Amino acid sequence: LKAESTERKEIHLSGDGRSDSPGYSAKYTTYSLMDDITDQVLHFELVQVCVHDNGEICFDDNIGVSVVTTDRSPSIRKIMQVDYQNIHQGFDVWHVAKGIIKKLASLSRYKDNRALQPWIKSIGNHLWFTCSSCGELIKRWKSLLQHISKKKKWIDQASRAFITLENLVLDEGLLKDLRQMLEVFHSLLLKYCPKRIHFQYTSVLARTQLAVLDHNENVQRQQARTKTAKFNVVFPKHSKQWVARKLYEAPTQNFREELVRHVLQRRMDSSIIYKDSSSHLEIQPVPKNIAQQTKPSKEDTVSKYSQISFLLTDNGVSYLYKVMVIHSTFHGGFL
Known part of the structure; x- marks a missing residue:
């Protein structure tokens, strides 16, 4: 990456977090940074929720990171604004679109807003379209209101549904974020570290490293072909429509052979004394339990x-x- 940064001058990264379990019971969070050009994972941090002093990511001065794309988390915004003022923060289109669709779905449950329900998917698609035309992004996003009310007259401008949609579309915080966007590896992590199984910190760390190696080796796979490019037709739950999805060449696992070879070489290295702690990897000490209170006996609890x-x-x-x-x-x- 250092060698490439001298040629590319600017490095654009995308960041995203993944919790080890759904809901409020998550114990670990993995935050990954990916290069937007190569799609390779360059760095990740594994954090246990009860550990507050987790340090911070230090960008190497020799690597010209100019843009980091994240979700719209207020805590991440603050870190970028305070600690990395020289790096421009952008926002992931997928996260923003997901947030807007979720808000619309919630608002459209009210009787006066039911006219919005048929429009929710189209509004999400319109956001993706506007983000593909940076020069007129805000103008095209706002044109949504004109299209729905004036040109097509599907929703009356005086109706509660239109006023609700207008407040959402013209929200100052959203318009500000729309000026800084992009799309952002965590699905592969499920193969090595399933959410429904509890692992110790060191195990999650090693499994995440394996997932990174696997991802980086296979991220540039080409689309499978016979005489023509191969596709598969699928029906995603979120879109509820049949769509064509590219089929890619089979993934390789060459990194495993190389990893085993390095392990054997290290084991045969007479200069490494395994009883010497300096030859071991230092792991951040973390509590075994994330509870803030001592666990009582089962009898007392019952x-x-x-x-x-x-x-x-x-x-x-x-x-x-x-x-x-x-x-x-x-x-x-x-x-």
């Missing part, structure tokens, strides 16, 4: 619960209800 059963009769039919009650001590009594 004793705080009691089950109350009672019968209710409705139209001659009796129903047995069981309710779990949590007891909490307060001034010597129970709540």
Whole structure:
């Protein structure tokens, strides 16, 4: 990358985060940075959620990173604004479009906004179209309102649905972010580090490194061909439409053979003393548990619960209800 940076002058990176499990139970977060030209993962950070002092990514002075594309996370914005003022931050189109579609889906549930429902997918597609024409991006995005109300008159300008859409389209924060966009590896990581299985920190780190090696070796695969290019027709759940998807050449796993060869060479190296700690990789110490409190005994936890059963009769039919009650001590009594 250092050699390429002297020729390219500017390096554009895309960053994205991936949590190890869905919802609020995530223990680890992997944040990866990818080169926009080669699509190779150049760097990743593995963070455990309860560890606050995780350091920061230091960009090498010899590598001219000029643009970093991320999602619209406020914490990432602050880091870029405070620590990396000389690097321009852009925003990922996919994340912005996903956010807009989610907002529209939520707003369109209200009775006065139901006229928006048939337009949600088209509005998302329009955002992708506007981002492909940087010179007139804002103008084309705003033209959405003209198209829906004045030219086609599908939604009345005086309606609550149109006012709701107008407030979303003309949101100052969104318009500001639309001026800095691009699209951004974490699906392959599921092969090495499934979200539904718990791994220790060192295991997640090693598995992520394997995923990076696999990705970087196969990212430039060409589309498979016979006499013509090969495609597959799929029906994605999110779009609910049949679409053509490119079929690529089979991935290679040459990095595994090279990795085993390096391991054997290191093991046969007489200069490396394995009992010497200096020959080992230093891993950041992290707590085994992300809970902020000491785990109580199972007996104490179960004793705080009691089950109350009672019968209710409705139209001659009796129903047995069981309710779990949590007891909490307060001034010597129970709540």
